[in-house]
Amino acid sequence: MKAPTNGFLPNSGEGERKSINSELWHGCAGPLVSLPPAGSLVVYFPQGHSEQVAASMQKQTDFIPSYPNLPSKLICMLHNVTLHADTETDEVYAQMTLQPVSKYEKEAILASDMGLKQSRQPSDFFCKTLTASDTSTHGGFSVPRRAAEKIFPPLDYSMQPPAQELVASDLHDNNWTFRHIYRGQPKRHLLTTGWSVFVSTKRLFAGDSVLFIRDEKSQLLLGIKRANRQQSALSSSVISSDSMHIGVLAAAAHAAANNSPFTIFFNPRASPSEFVIPLAKYNKAMYTQASLGMRFRMVFETEESGVRRYMGTITGIGDMDPVRWKNSQWRNLQVGWDESTTGERPSRVSLWEIEPVVTPFYICPPPFFRPKFPKQPGMPEDESDIEDAFKRAMPWLGDDFGMKDASSSIFPGLSLVQWMSMQQNNQFSAAQSGYFPSMVSPNSLHGNLSSDDPSKLLNFHAPVMPAPTVQFNKANSQNQVNPLQQLPAVWSQQQQLQPLLQTPINQLQQQRQQQQQQEPHHSPQQQQLTSTSAPTTSTTITAATTAPATTTTVMPTSSFK
Amino acid sequence: MKAPTNGFLPNSGEGERKSINSELWHGCAGPLVSLPPAGSLVVYFPQGHSEQVAASMQKQTDFIPSYPNLPSKLICMLHNVTLHADTETDEVYAQMTLQPVSKYEKEAILASDMGLKQSRQPSDFFCKTLTASDTSTHGGFSVPRRAAEKIFPPLDYSMQPPAQELVASDLHDNNWTFRHIYRGQPKRHLLTTGWSVFVSTKRLFAGDSVLFIRDEKSQLLLGIKRANRQQSALSSSVISSDSMHIGVLAAAAHAAANNSPFTIFFNPRASPSEFVIPLAKYNKAMYTQASLGMRFRMVFETEESGVRRYMGTITGIGDMDPVRWKNSQWRNLQVGWDESTTGERPSRVSLWEIEPVVTPFYICPPPFFRPKFPKQPGMPEDESDIEDAFKRAMPWLGDDFGMKDASSSIFPGLSLVQWMSMQQNNQFSAAQSGYFPSMVSPNSLHGNLSSDDPSKLLNFHAPVMPAPTVQFNKANSQNQVNPLQQLPAVWSQQQQLQPLLQTPINQLQQQRQQQQQQEPHHSPQQQQLTSTSAPTTSTTITAATTAPATTTTVMPTSSFK
DNA sequence: CTGTTGGCACACCGCCGACAA
């Protein structure tokens, strides 16, 4: 054996020099992951980053440091995104260089908008969860018929038996060769020679998944997706999990104080949720007024690397961690799920993760309203998803009801450009002329429609629908808000943040102490509270009797809360 | 296969519940590692901790954050020490809970003193570096004869061939069974059945080492020591190395500011040097006046897990990182080694790592002066090592020259108790009556001795000694210092530190800024500089022409510099 | 005394169709 290249920890960093194939990376990351493009604006949530660390350590950290000077979100310029894969485990992750910004250009916002349109999920691929037979040393890999015919080069069926040699390269550009044969009674596609070394080298077990991709040059690519239980535990004999948490927060705080760049790793399969959100996506979500009882859909990954939507209901709104992350938008929605496979789906989500369904129609089963939207399961996501959600939620305003031209201006939240011009001109005519669909009083909407044709609602009274646990009437009533007063509040807060971001952290702390003593209404946290209690036309409901004690169910009017 | 326990990442944390065998841990950690006992006082060097992180990441981090408020050393109470081993790699590490202290009790200092006496290296053990044959699938493990006879249970040699079943448990209390047989021509001890699964499970390669220990209950213990090239690389897809560094420093800074406990991991085989030093060891070292050209010995680990001393010369004194860690004692000595296997031995060391040899005798080869100290290689270290070093350095004052009683009071630096009483009584009679041997002018010593019997020096003019690269006369001349003026300077600095440790970090910075503007002589860093330039009888030499540009060769008189 | 090698036996890896779900 010459120069034993340490099969245990193969030459770290060698394969990293070449850039990793983006299609393959996204295939391994899963259909839900879409990275914002470099040069765009994003919202970074240190709280979510901290969750990724905790998940990676696989232990609940009792002691989580609080960083009072670190806001729960930072608007950042995303300077750089590089794709990586762990040389040992093939675990995919992305490295991002972020820089907190105090002001930003129109181009960056546009780029942020572009980010939503990118779908990186490869088109020609298949993903199979390995069976016991697949991973056993006893035999090879049974290839699903459709997958083999779609992805693999065509066999010469005149041979007896038809067979060929396949070469596929993994994330590190290592080539793996397999004997692909079509045999047996009945006939089936199999990978035989070469398969078992792949399984043992990658340390695959039943339940893990492999995926094959045919790229644009008809080259075969090969990736793996490990089962959840097998995610890298990272026992970390290097630094304590406390120091990791502190490091994450301190790095962000330092960057925020100096407007300097900092680097993070995003690990799509270890992290419970993405914590770097395109600003456009975030802003779009912010035009949704979340309310108790609101129905929504949320996308999840299927076993076959496809997507499926599950229905849920907002059951509570309030800080996930009221001590350390007060007034944070991170997972501030408590939710329940229609199909109660508890544990699989999160009990808390963030607003930008869900596709709201306007409440008056929660009793209407989706199949009726969406005959023209037969979303293929397994099809890649695209940028129109959010708009689709609106269309599906309010189809009576869409194509089915003859309002063809409405989609561009009325439904899907503001486009960023529209919003920007509004913002710059300080005019709010847009709101007056019909934007902010979810903020329009649902009661009046409901009234209009039901008076138009009530039978359409009654005829389809939901077939076997679990009873909602909250009072919908109450919840709905608070949707009566005044968009005119909301919009300024949103941006005044962010503008308040700007001078603080430019201040070194020690001066900032000093400054805060003075402010708290003398003019408490100028400190950033206080600012949020005052805007919350500012007089608006909204109603504030209290559901403390039904909600868990830890949940604050106060509904502030500021959509930026 | 029932409930596949994921051979890849075995149930993390299960084996951790039981406490790890201390003997085995220390066997795997190596003979140089001795952990301070819980309850003792230690000196923590964040710079060294940062080095461990860098070494673990196996990449030079360009960006290392500077923490101007974090001193280069923290005196801490060591609250807790727990031994651990990575479940995947068996890599040993220790978790320590430290708390910066501003004042400390006599008991704690005594405990710190005790720490030096502990030697954890097991007595009944053997360690063998695996050969190609040992790790090959072709055969078993060849046990060195002496090792087998010393450690393994005796064989029944009446059997043909003599054989038995051995059971040894590893760090995680997993049992491994081997067939131990004595056969072949010539006869030899072999481990056959069971050995290859151990090798493959632990992923051992030629060059790695295994060690067998027989504990007090005659139970066999089994550990591994991987070759350096195979140290865990920790590709860390969780947080960036920047954040790791920041986390380490921020955790320490936070703890220092609040006098609150913090947790660190010490990884003896990944870390270039220990960075948690018993206060007693540190203090003892501080009574050595390092000087350019000074000769010293330093202990290194041998392949067989023994120890060996190498001779070296101090070639420069100055900050390793003048920007981020100014006036740090961490590796502030540049050294050259007599046996020039460059790369193996560090080019920079800290004062407490070395055993000084007083300069006038650098030309005297050790064999002559130490006929009575035939240190057994492979023998465990003990607390008398430092004193031994002095004895060997100045044997003319020791047993060989008829000053039997001298060892207790004259040589080995102050005992902590002696120092404490001195400190409390503010009396310095100890210094006047012959303490601080290394601070006594070597010239006068040299003069006395040479006038006594110069032939003893000249007769043994070093046989083939590499020429020193620095001017020894110059270097020696600065050893003329006045111990009476030095001692107060030493401890006034530490007393200065105490109120600062109690101050939150932001106030501290504020305070420092004021001080720098108004009374610069009170800030901690300035204190060091002023004490350097304070009028003493010392001479300050400048060797900028011979030393590298990055090295400060100013020699302050304060031994605490 | 111990590292490597050739010889040899047998266990299990891995290819095959037969089933059945």
Add this chain to the structure above:
DNA sequence: TTGTCGGCGGTGTGCCAACAG
């Protein structure tokens, strides 16, 4: 259509003594 099984052939693991350094 595809997961598992019994069948069987061949490779490679692993025990042995013979050398040699």
